[in-house]
């Protein structure tokens with residue numbers, strides 16, 4: 008399931024296209040607003056899946072389940088179809104996904120069904136353009152799914168490792184939603200502690216720890232360091248997130264540090280830039296923050312969580328595999344225990 012964001016390998020023209028497509032056609036504020044119910048429904052399906060596992064007292068692979076949800080949200084925004092399936096027998100990962108997408112793209116009338124495809128000017132472009140599109144969509148799915156599922160997995164890992172923090176987040180959600188509700192996106196703004204948990208997860212476990220590599224366009228000098236033209240520059244947001252000169256107790260997971268503070272992940276506060284910043288800032292940011300917050304709030308509202316195999320919270324492993332993307336080395340498995348009837 009773990010895939011790597013290899014956006015640095017895309018040529019600049021394609022990257023620009025991917026960016027433009029994301030920002031103007033797919034994740035513009037209007038489009039994000041128009042697809043709100045879709046996200047709520049896809050997260051309801053995640054909760055139903057967890058509910059079935061709960062009845063069987065079965066541990067769930069949190070990263071995999073949230074990956075399917077994130078994938079279906081993006082595939083529905085793009086093509087109004089589910090490309091992921093919670094049943095592993097019916098879903099083999101990106102290969103199947105991209106093939107299904109390409110079958111849709113191969114249809115000459117596709118732009119009638121998916122108006123944004125006109126933007127790509129597909130008509131009559133033949134095999135080469137089709138291959139380009141295949142790569143383009145694959146990159147979009149890759150950039151948006153793995154990053155979101157990794158964030159959710161780390162948030163749940165940290166909360167399972169700190170039962171008090173989990174209880175505090177659950178109490179806040181219960182207070183806002185009441186006993187028999189469903190979490191809506193509009194509730195998230197009323198959940199400052201949940202938002203702080205998400206920010207704290209981004210601080211300690213940024214899914215793209217070195218952002219996307221940059222290259223100096225000209226000789227430069229930064230803080231006395233000479234950076235010659237064409238040097239590859241990596242921004243280590245993982246290290247910034249754990250810098251003791253910036254953060255008190257940097258290795259502790261303490262969402263409280265964000266309460267009452269303006270600091271956000273939108274690229275303006277340089278101590279917390281999990282989505283990058285400036286011209287290259289992640290165009291999927293608004294979608295990602297909404298998706299991750301809604302998934303997390305819904306899982307905490309509907310279920311209590313147990314770690315399988317008698318492992319206690321303090322012994323939960325936090326091993327990270329560090330590369331262009333950051334992953335939990337051993338996938339988190341957790342058992343959902345239903346707290347209330349699922350609507």
Ligand code: HEM
Nearest residue numbers: 150151154155215218219281282283284287288289291295
């Ligand atoms: C928690 C979720 C996510 C995180 C942490 C994340 C993070 C990032 C980062 C760090 C970059 C590079 C920015 C830079 O170097 O300044 C990036 C680029 C990108 N992201 Fe995201 N992302 C997430 C979700 C998404 C989603 C949901 C989508 C769309 C479906 C998406 C699409 C893209 C694209 C297309 C780029 C390339 C932009 C470019 O090269 O200019 N991302 N993302």
